[in-house]
Amino acid sequence: MIRLICYLMGGKYMKAANFSYYEAKNIQDAIKIKANDEEAVILAGGQSLLPALNMRLSSPSCLIDISKISGLNDIIIDGDYLFIGALATHSDVMRNEIVSQKMPCLIDILKMVAHPAIRNKGTHGGSIAYGDPAAELPALAVATNAEIILSGQNGDRSINANDFYLGLFETAINQDEIVVGIKYPLLKQGQVFLFDEVCRRHGDYAMAGLIANIILSSNKVNDLKLVFFATGDKPDVADKTAKLFLQTGYDYDQLKNSLSSEIDFAGDLNSSSEMKLHLATILIKKIINKLEA
């Protein structure tokens, strides 16, 4: 979206409109300011928000900077979940030993997110909260049935990622809430997450991407959840197509027909909706090839 509008405006606005700035000392502090000003927004790593401000796609009254709040970047095992604090940067996550042991696919995915300078600032919670339909992490959260932990005036609540993304950059975060962490269920016996995407250059947003949650039994795919990104206005779950694949295996025409009936492919500057449909169909094959490799 940002990329399209920037192109259409020819870089016309490159300075943000005026806003006030507030450095939150703790979570309660941030929640209080946000609850009382519906035009205030959270600033985390600033890697998506600041370009949007400079292009005047957004003109909030106040930026509530949460980046200095301590204790929001933990990465720990919490019961049956891997918990990642909202302020853990993409680089923190990639370097983390627990992530490499418990959820190695997350590291492969983050290697495809932007470039090192952006990954050093961009946060896990920021990516989840922003809900860019072309971003990898929202699709991963949906594919893994992750829980998004929100903190608000009435305390904490947890919402499943499948219910969190409502539309284009639209999430279930209430005015008084901030994302404090994400809980990914730990892998079960026979479970693998596989990921692939097609992009023009390494680090660019994907033209189309797929994250598959696979349950293997005797080396065969026993259950499958397919979640596409950069295809529509939010992570696209393709249950009908997954079921078809389980019944018939990989058949390009059949799967393409099924995907076209299930997902409202939205073209962008890099690829038409028809191209995205083709790439999505091919991505299923690429994932299956990885499984067989």
Ligand SMILES: Cc1cc2nc3c(=O)[nH]c(=O)nc-3n(C[C@H](O)[C@H](O)[C@H](O)COP(=O)(O)OP(=O)(O)OC[C@H]3O[C@@H](n4cnc5c(N)ncnc54)[C@H](O)[C@@H]3O)c2cc1C
């Ligand atoms: C050139 C470039 C290339 C990129 N390529 C990719 C890519 O390929 N894939 C990809 O996934 N991302 C990409 N990104 C985005 C990057 O991953 C960002 O880090 C991420 O989207 C947002 O994280 P942030 O911490 O910078 O959030 P910010 O920019 O600070 O905030 C983004 C939005 O989320 C809200 N927000 C942030 N944190 C919270 C919170 N804890 N609670 C509630 N709301 C919150 C903000 O109010 C804002 O609306 C790219 C960015 C750039 C500049």
